[in-house]
Amino acid sequence: MFTITNIVVASLALGAVQALPQHIHARQDNATSTPAAPAVPVSTPDIFDDLLTAPTAIKRFQRLLTVGEGPEGPELLKGDDLRKATVFTFDRNAKPAPGAEGGVAVAANIGNFPILTGLGISTTVGFLEPCGINTPHVHPRATEMLTLVEGEKMEFGFVLENALVGPKQNPEVAGYLNAFEATVFPQGSIHYQFNNNCKPATFVAALNSEDPGTSQIAQNFFALNSEVVDATLGFPGQINSKNIDEFGASLPANLARDARACMAKCGQ
Template identity: 50%
Template sequence: MSSFVVKIFLAALAAGAAQALPQMSMSTVTTSAVARTTSFSVASSVMAATSTVPSAADAAAKAAALKQLASDLIKEPTSVDRFTKLLTTGGDGKTLLSGQDLKDRVVFDFNNAKPANGSLGGKILLANVDNFPILTDLSISTAVATLGPCGINTPHIHPRATEFLTVVKGQIQSGFILENGFAVNNQVVSQVSTNLTALQGTVFPMGSIHFQFNPTCEDAIFVATLNSDDPGTSQIAQNFFALNGEIVDAALGFPFTIAGEDINKFRAQLPVNLAVGVDQCLKTCKIQTK
């Protein structure tokens, strides 16, 4: 494994907690036609709220309404039925929504991305079927991320999607590792690496372990489109160290083990997603880490 990947892995272990990519969590499907109509009315009224700084309760209510709306759309047998329910008043197919009500159904605002408490690496927001119901059965989702100086989107996989990433601002170093068995000249390829600048893009195959790293002292922004409305995300280091300690020891080369208390320390320090790291970048940008 290259020293660059090792540094990124260690940076992921050492950095503080940050924001994970949102995961799909569907509500129980409502079976009553009356309840369904009510849920659409609730979703409309909640999403029409225009407060610039919504309270936590407002945000929770809006998220719940979006989940219910997505759940209701899944029940519809055809795409036409889904769009009728989504884009007409009360879902009755008689009057097209207008103004803010319509905008709330067809526009996703990536400006709402917020870094997690204590995040050092940046912020990321994924529009998927869970928070943007119009994506139901469209097999597409999109994330927009801002990586701060030396920020890393730590190694992860998308179990249900291939990702196409495009840099909008700054520079991104990325890499991926394919499944077991991919080799060149009978040698396992440890990493396929790419350097990207603004308006350049690359692909991460479905299930491949991949990462994005901002090697500069300025923010970098990228857009990632995935061919699933529920792509899922699994962070490699974080989920690996969540396994039983004996399994972690065995995978790392038992009997040369990491003591159980040290594994717990690793677990406590792992970021959820966005971290900062790579020694030279941190020194160049004069970034202090704990």
């Protein structure tokens, strides 16, 4: 079983990147004429101005899902307009950032699916290629429950806060998932997923915040002052102020190809 340390070191050596595609679901504006006027698109900033200041939940849903304010009240959107406001597509073919090889993660959150505002939930679907890794990261505002829906023996690990175990004991909670098995990553825990197989894997992650946030551990650690990084790692002969910028620049943004053994096993 790969430890988080193995994953971080491998991501340093093998790097690749991905980006979370922004599927902006612009809904339709409320018209004020009588009878109800056709729905017209509005910009995302305008949507959030209304959603975040709506006095009640029903007012927020009216802003998203209705149009017009005639004598009989607002009218529900229809057809494609209603679909755009209520359906999010997790595009398996979404393009990651240039150079990505490990896969792609597509997130539905308050930033790209406005109907989630105030609902306290979001979802990410991850498409991991053979030997792909979702490198160690944390969600500062959410607990995650992750279910594998395609693949087998997808490895995972997480580390909680300090003092779970003794000072010289391994604190990593590690395991693997088969299809339709799930695990949980508590809020703030460092965690990763690794598809140590020669076939693609797909997972669905539910998070209990519409704005969970993500912070990649290695990438953001190496963004710190190089002297602090040197002192923390304690490996001046390997990573020091002379080469820290080179290491930091080569880190993957998120999903990375890892495990030379896996790649060799799969003939890559």
